[in-house]
Amino acid sequence: MTEVTLAALDAKLAAMLPQHPALTGMSREQFDRLVEELEPFRRVLAEAEREKRKGINRRGYNPGVGFLAHRHRVLVAVLHHRNTVTLALAAQLLGRVPTSLNYHAHRTRPLLAFATPDIAAALAHPRRTHPPRTIEALQNAITDHESNIKSGSS
Secondary structure (H helix, E strand, O other), X not given: OOOOOHHHOOHHHHHHHHHOHHHHOOOHXXXXXXXXXXXHHHHHHHHHHHHHHOOOOOOOOOOOOOOOOHHHHHHHHHHHHHOOOOHHXXXXXXXXXXXXXXXXXXXXXXXXXXXXXXXXXXXOOOOOOOOOOOHHHHHHXXXXXXXXXXXXXX
């Protein structure tokens, strides 16, 4: 069997894989709604952090994690919370450094508590014990999920 590499994946496919319902535990529409619902809470948190840093000597301040869009922050928080893919693999798919995603996942994960009840129920599903670590394993997990849905045993 040939190993699937990120270079072999279409860029759009690579961007869509982490948001797949098999990994997030919710439909794409629910995920979009979650991102929208959490945006006001993210703004409040960001403003509170800016206020906290006012007047602090910024010398030497460089968390080195880089910027990540709100949508991707929520995505990595969900993936980390559900343990459906390793952050190293998510970083590979998103073109980021794993430590950066780890930082953003831990900073964003508390916002998941503000999800509406239907989305919170999707987030409450048991975590995987052995998440996919390669793109090929990720594609296999998605294929298994889709075949379970088609066979009605989901």
